[in-house]
Amino acid sequence: MTKHNDTGIEQIHLLDRCEDSYGGVRVEIKEDMDADVMKADVFASLLRASISSWKQQGKKGVWIKLPIKSSHLVDIIVKEGFRYHHAEPTYLMLVCWLPETSDTPDTIPDNASHRVGVGAFVLNDKREVLVVQEHSGRFQGTGVWKLPTGVVNEGEDICDAVVREVKEETGVDTKFVEVLCFRQSHKSFFTKSDLFFLCVLQPESSAIDKQNVEIEAAQWMPIEEYAKQPFVVNNKQFNFMANICLVKADHGYPGFNARATTTRGGKRNYIYCNKPEIVDNFASLM
Amino acid sequence: MTKHNDTGIEQIHLLDRCEDSYGGVRVEIKEDMDADVMKADVFASLLRASISSWKQQGKKGVWIKLPIKSSHLVDIIVKEGFRYHHAEPTYLMLVCWLPETSDTPDTIPDNASHRVGVGAFVLNDKREVLVVQEHSGRFQGTGVWKLPTGVVNEGEDICDAVVREVKEETGVDTKFVEVLCFRQSHKSFFTKSDLFFLCVLQPESSAIDKQNVEIEAAQWMPIEEYAKQPFVVNNKQFNFMANICLVKADHGYPGFNARATTTRGGKRNYIYCNKPEIVDNFASLM
Numbered sequence: 001m002t003k004h005n006d007t008g009i010e011q012i013h014l015l016d017r018c019e020d021s022y023g024g025v026r027v028e029i030k031e032d033m034d035a036d037v038m039k040a041d042v043f044a045s046l047l048r049a050s051i052s053s054w055k056q057q058g059k060k061g062v063w064i065k066l067p068i069k070s071s072h073l074v075d076i077i078v079k080e081g082f083r084y085h086h087a088e089p090t091y092l093m094l095v096c097w098l099p100e101t102s103d104t105p106d107t108i109p110d111n112a113s114h115r116v117g118v119g120a121f122v123l124n125d126k127r128e129v130l131v132v133q134e135h136s137g138r139f140q141g142t143g144v145w146k147l148p149t150g151v152v153n154e155g156e157d158i159c160d161a162v163v164r165e166v167k168e169e170t171g172v173d174t175k176f177v178e179v180l181c182f183r184q185s186h187k188s189f190f191t192k193s194d195l196f197f198l199c200v201l202q203p204e205s206s207a208i209d210k211q212n213v214e215i216e217a218a219q220w221m222p223i224e225e226y227a228k229q230p231f232v233v234n235n236k237q238f239n240f241m242a243n244i245c246l247v248k249a250d251h252g253y254p255g256f257n258a259r260a261t262t263t264r265g266g267k268r269n270y271i272y273c274n275k276p277e278i279v280d281n282f283a284s285l286m
Numbered sequence: 287m288t289k290h291n292d293t294g295i296e297q298i299h300l301l302d303r304c305e306d307s308y309g310g311v312r313v314e315i316k317e318d319m320d321a322d323v324m325k326a327d328v329f330a331s332l333l334r335a336s337i338s339s340w341k342q343q344g345k346k347g348v349w350i351k352l353p354i355k356s357s358h359l360v361d362i363i364v365k366e367g368f369r370y371h372h373a374e375p376t377y378l379m380l381v382c383w384l385p386e387t388s389d390t391p392d393t394i395p396d397n398a399s400h401r402v403g404v405g406a407f408v409l410n411d412k413r414e415v416l417v418v419q420e421h422s423g424r425f426q427g428t429g430v431w432k433l434p435t436g437v438v439n440e441g442e443d444i445c446d447a448v449v450r451e452v453k454e455e456t457g458v459d460t461k462f463v464e465v466l467c468f469r470q471s472h473k474s475f476f477t478k479s480d481l482f483f484l485c486v487l488q489p490e491s492s493a494i495d496k497q498n499v500e501i502e503a504a505q506w507m508p509i510e511e512y513a514k515q516p517f518v519v520n521n522k523q524f525n526f527m528a529n530i531c532l533v534k535a536d537h538g539y540p541g542f543n544a545r546a547t548t549t550r551g552g553k554r555n556y557i558y559c560n561k562p563e564i565v566d567n568f569a570s571l572m
Contacts, residue, residue, distance in 0.1 A: 071364040071365075087378060088370060089371070105499060109401075110439075112398040112401050113440045114399075114402050116400050136308065136393070151396055154477060157470060181559030182558050183555055183556070192372075193440065240545070240565060244559060262523075263471065264521060267472070267473075269472075271523065271526060272470075273467035273468075274541065279526060
């Protein structure tokens, strides 16, 4: 937007932005912004002037985070050459790659592509496995007993998510032991992929107090009985995973343990690997 | 939209939709739709009438897939109570949960939450590891030699992605052997999480033909020299992973192999686990 100040010199107002470490700029539209700026025509002028200025400065990627309450501005931003990058319930992220020469190819990073699920293999000292029947979904009304499963929340560690799901669905307290195997599948959810981690948990309580919304029934069931259900035997993937559980129960199949570590920035992460203590011992000998 | 036909009886036109197996409906707005329907006011009436009809039918979740070319309709859909679910460059997916009673809680599935990356540990028979220096990003200009890494494309298998990345960055042909370990990290990319799989690959060629856009340099480097770089030694995660590589090179650390399998629907998937042949042999004895 162009304004004239006291001196008569034209001032060009631009959108507030911060710069990223890849030569790009990030704009966050706030819900409490000046009502004038939020008007479609004023915003369009501001955006156009800003893009022009960023181009002159040699900026590359431009990100605009737009809250859902400003959905009336989506069309204006798209008309200025932006595409969608990702969306969450409360906001839409739009992006535009400014350079027009072929020696500066678009390096905008991809969107998140995978959902992450977990399944729990919880075996007690009577060789009984913790199983559930679900109210809805593909197993509804089939009578199939399955391992407790769930989706990893945003920002949640796999080793915490699986313990939480077992507690929520069955009321049983457990401790994470290791990842037995994982499966990657595609187009499981619109065009998105899925990573499913089957984990061994050690039970720390036995009384079942099932959750009512998702779970029809929960029980401890002899492991062979679980593995011999026709649905499990006839489904290649379920059968293979049930066999891993049987091998684990009887022969000490080696999975991946969780090893806590920290990033340069001090955040705690987990690396999942075979026997982290072997790696540590090896390193101490070097 | 309400129209009167020859008989004088009012006909209510609704949006075309298909039903999903969870009691919901899915609407896909097409770019070649009737120009009249794409007008904001006509579309708003149609949407309102459709929602009213779906509520009467006891429908639960309503999904609307809107191409970016119809971004002028985003605001209308949001005003009718929809929220964003996810977005890709060419479309926005909006969703609304119709039931208003507390005994039918919102069970709309979460959006994809993770990006998936891969790293390659390629060791030749001279105990040299394949390493690269990158043009941009956090390692730019640091002189750090790192393992080739990349992002798994939508719909791509981890075991294929890592072979592709090595070929693209260095020109070296390889064969996937196993996953050595994986790391989960959070808020790596806006609010999204990241899963990084470190894989062992067997080299099938040795000549390096590096890619120019992302890669500054590529070479075969003695594995101890790689592991002793100050950056690797001082970064807990890089150091731990380098040690896993050293253990693997010298002591046969057990990773997870890829086992091809098929879903009920006939799609090919991979399950990654320790020695699949043990699982198969065990199963054949049952």
